Amino acid sequence: MRLTRYFLPVLKETPAEAQIVSHRLMLRAGMIRQSSAGIYSWLPLGYKVLRRIEQIVHEEQERMGAVPLLMPTIQPADLWRESGRYDAYGPEMLRIRDRHERDMLYGPTNEEQITEIVRASVGSYRDLPKLLYHIQWKFRDEVRPRFGVMRGREFLMKDAYSFDVDRETALQSYRKFLVAYLRTFERMGLKAVPMRAESGPIGGDYAHEFLVLAETGESGVFVEKRMADLSLGDRAVNFDDPAEVQAIFDDWTSGYARTDDTHDQAVFEAEVAAGERVEARGIEVGHIFYFGTKYSEPMQALVTGPDGERAPIHSGSYGIGVSRLAGALIEASHDDKGIIWPESVTPFQAGLVNLKQGDAATDAACEDIYGKLAAAGLETLYDDRSERAGAKFATMELIGLPWRITVGPRGLKQGVVELTSRRSGESVELAPEDAIARLAEIYRGL
Amino acid sequence: MRLTRYFLPVLKETPAEAQIVSHRLMLRAGMIRQSSAGIYSWLPLGYKVLRRIEQIVHEEQERMGAVPLLMPTIQPADLWRESGRYDAYGPEMLRIRDRHERDMLYGPTNEEQITEIVRASVGSYRDLPKLLYHIQWKFRDEVRPRFGVMRGREFLMKDAYSFDVDRETALQSYRKFLVAYLRTFERMGLKAVPMRAESGPIGGDYAHEFLVLAETGESGVFVEKRMADLSLGDRAVNFDDPAEVQAIFDDWTSGYARTDDTHDQAVFEAEVAAGERVEARGIEVGHIFYFGTKYSEPMQALVTGPDGERAPIHSGSYGIGVSRLAGALIEASHDDKGIIWPESVTPFQAGLVNLKQGDAATDAACEDIYGKLAAAGLETLYDDRSERAGAKFATMELIGLPWRITVGPRGLKQGVVELTSRRSGESVELAPEDAIARLAEIYRGL
Structure with missing residues (x-):
């Protein structure tokens, strides 16, 4: 994409209303624009990040065997009256009356x-398990929306639901989701630790939250150090093998890891050696619940079991805050110049800076590199504006592309361009084709 | 995907409430489920089709140089008060009051x-043109929603907007969109004819509708025969060349093609020879408008022109009914057994029918073919249920996958499987690897 054709309205000033770094940087980098309190437009750069996050979530949900569908945003109130939640939900539910005076609502979640x-x-235990999910916009009418997309009102969530014949198989489904989440967050370059959680308004007795450790996190977290250091890495997981899934689940839930909702200082001190206790802040990016028959019983979602008896289905729900992750990623990865995107979610794989726009040789070299990067499958943001080098570098650093190729007349005379890492700030001089090959290698398999 | 793990709730009976074939078939094939009047869940099969349609729209928008972003569904009423449309829009606008008693609405469109x-x-003519689009859910509170997703209340639309310094450059943008739409619909296997249109509630004086010819269409259409036969084919288009775009635009708008809104029988008869006049029904799938300064003037969206004067931006908007297209595709392509998907939008590239589930050799052959189809990049729905062959064939025909591979013990003894075209009904016997190669060839480049 050529910057002159793109729409990247970066801000020079730091917006006064933004209290946390991700909100400030998303506004400054032209990723989002507020429409009204807690409601944002995702401008082109932000939208690309959102799509990358979404894509990783889709891939990992499908890998574990969950099936995608899409439920609408507007739901009939009657559905929520069946479960009893229409009255219980409170003012965070956006209630709507349509032209025929029917009570509707903008879904805050989709259990019903x-x-x-x-x-x-579904009528028989033979039809189960079913693991279904969607990625859809939700609305929660927060009384004080803040922190940009981290606590917005209209937000994008992945919510999955499991349907099993009994508690034991439902917990197998639950464990699959926990394990699938590990790779989901790892692929985004995030360290997200599953922590024992209260079940909250959804209800149920088996729940974990996934928290990204970050100073600006809204929750206090108390973690045994080794739990924060675990990594799934490239380990292949056979989701059809309950024992294998159970073993991974056990590893990741064996140590102390709790938020301040469930923290017990006495247990923490008894179970964890003093040097191993980590107290930090965390951002919730995922939440999984087993809630059994909480909805299937009042809503009469029954199956005939192997014994011929009709009984309510056992279920859980499994959320990932897709739009919130864009903010969490920035909280976890930035410096004073701007955002630092991990390669897996960066909006463009590379930035290309032309140091002398209008110089025929430099323009031609940039065009050539731009075309070759595209041919190598790398999306590039080419800064083809007639701006000073300093302004171009500042923009690239602000928007956080992990790799930048800088092309100028002086280097070209020696047959080289500069390849710069956003994270380390280090540059190397390389022949253009070597720079392209290096980038292709970095992104292979991502 | 193995059917035993999928969620494909096909219906045996034809739903009484569905008046048109696409609505009936989408319900029967387990593509959608009604949530409330005019609001549907997209079940897994339907969701896959929706995503394929969306992907083609994205690719063709990006090819012409439009930049994707994403605006929220809920908008503040104040924005619409600026343009004067908040009061003008009428009861089709879903109006909402939030917990702080602020007037909001669920966007029916996004000009404001x-x-x-x-x-x-944007402050200067140098920042223009800008071509921006999004694919987002919209809501129009139709008084009588009907025809399934063809006239729903919550629907998915691609809406693009162009921003230019004057009328002439705005019309260049307008022509680009018309040309981009030609390939968009052709890629879906649709014959969509651009027709001169009234500008309707959006306003403006330059407008075309794209109509798919189909018996159940809601509009009457009057077309010169050669206009319905035009095809862009593989012709490459340089969207940066206004003359080339203009030439294509001229070809596609040179003949008589109007809906009953703009039809003039006297002109039709004067301009078109009797044998060349086609009178038919059509389904609107796209709509483009040039509306000039209708929004930029009241909303004070100004740029400084080359002459140093501030003047309102010239704009157009360009819609495609993404969710409606799923229905239109079925209206245009079905038979009495069910849907017939074009290869470009089919939810699965192939169906695989195991004629003797549980027979070790047949199961093994199916597993092998299933794996090799996946390795060839082909998504396959593998009917691994213990059902009669007839029931399996009926399901495949109902859901409309364009190609089916049938595997049975008798064929395997001779080293062959059957490859069947949904459209022609013709079958050929081939070695499994030849059937896979044939399919890979069919889908190459789609």
Whole structure:
């Protein structure tokens, strides 16, 4: 993409209303623009990041065997009256009356809707398990929306739902989601630790939150050090093998890892050696619940079991804050110049800076490199503006592309361009084709 | 995907409420499920089709140089008060009051919102043109929603907006969109004819609708025969060359092609020879408008021109009914057994039918073919249920996958499987590897 054709409205000033770094940087980098309190437009750069995050979530959900569908944003109130949550939910639910005076709502979550879908067609334990998910916009009418996309009102969430014949198989599904989440967050370059959680308004008795450790996190976290250091790495997981999934689940839930909702200082001190206790702040990016028959019972979502008896389905729900992750990623990875995107979610794989726009040889070299990067499957943001080098570098650093190729007349005379890492700040001089090959190698398999 | 793990709730009976074939078939094939009047969940099969349509729209928008972003569904009423449309829009607008008693609405379209975004950062004619689009859910509170996703209340639309310094450059942008739409619909296997249109509630004086010819279409169409036969084919288009775009535009708008809104029988008869006049029904799938300064003037979206004067930006908007297209595709391509998907939008590239589930050799052959199809990049729906062959064939025909591989013990003894075209109904016997190679060839480049 040529910057002169793109729409990248970066801000020179730091917006006064933004209290945390991710909100400031998303506004400054032209990623988002506020529409009204807690509601944002995702400008082109932000939208690309959102799509990359979404894509990783899709891939990891499908890898574990969950099936995508898409439920609407507007739900009928009657569905929520069946579960009893229409009255219980409170003012965070955006309630709507349509032109025929029917009560509707903008879905804050989808347990009722998915239970209605499943009960309409699933009749026997043989039809189970079913693991279904969607990525859809939600609305929660927060009384004080803040922190940009981290606590917005309209937000994008991945919510999955499991349907099993009994508690034991439901917990197998639960464990699959926990394990799938490990790779999901790792692929984004995040260290997200599963922590024992209260079940909250969804209800249930088996719940974990995934928290990214970051100074600006809204939750206090208390973690045994080795839990924060675990990594799934490239380990292949056979999700069809309950024992293998259980073993990984056990590893990741064996140590102390709690938020301040569930923290117990006495247990922390008894179970964890003093030097191993980490007290920090965390950002919630995922939340999984087993809630059993909480919805299937009132909504009469029943299956005939192997014994011929009709009984309510056992379920769980599994959320990932897709839009929130864009903010969490920045909280976890930035410096005083701007954002530092991990390669897996960067909006463009490379930035290309032309130091002398209008100089025929430099323009031609840039065009050539730009074309070759595209041919190598790398999306590049080419700064083809007639701006000073300093302004171009500042923009690239602000928007956080992990790799930059700088092309100028002086280097070209020696047959080289500069390849710069956003993270380390280090540059190397390379022949253009070597710089392209290096980038292709870095992004291979991502 | 193995059917036993999928969620494909096909219906045996034809739903009584569905009046048109696409609505009936989408319900029967387990593509959608009604949530409330005019609001649908997209079940896994339907969701896959929606994503394929969306992907083609994205690719063709980006090819012409339009830049994607994403605006929220909920907009502040104040924005629409600026343009004067808040009061003018009528009861189709879903009006909402939030917990702080602020007037909001679920966006039926986005002219105001995108104009606000552009005016905030664009100040000079040098920043123009800008071509921006998003694919987002919209809501129009139809008084009588019907025809399934063809006239729903919550629907997915691609809406693009152009921003230019004057009328002439704005019309260049307008022509680009018309030309980009030609390939967009052709890639979906649709014959969509651009027709002169009234500008409708958006306003403006330069407008075309794209209509797919289909018996159940809601509009009458009057077309010169050669206009319905035009095809862009593989012709490469340089969107940076206004003369080339203009020439294509002229070809596609040179003949008589109007809906009953703009039809003039006397002109039709005067301009078109009797044998060349086609009178038919059509389904609107796209709509483009040039509306000039209709929004930029009241909303004060101004740029400084080359003459140093501040003047309102000239704009157009360009819609494609993404969710509606799923229905239109079925209206245009089905038979009495079910849907017939074009290869470019089919939810799965192939169906695989195991005629003797549980027979070790047949199961092994199916597993082998299933794996090799995946390795060839082909998504396959593998019917691994213990069902009769007839039931498996009926399901495949209903859901409309264009190609089916049938594997049975008798064929395997002779080293062959059957490859069947959904469209022609013809089958050929081939060695498994030849069937896979044939499919890979069919889908190459799609």
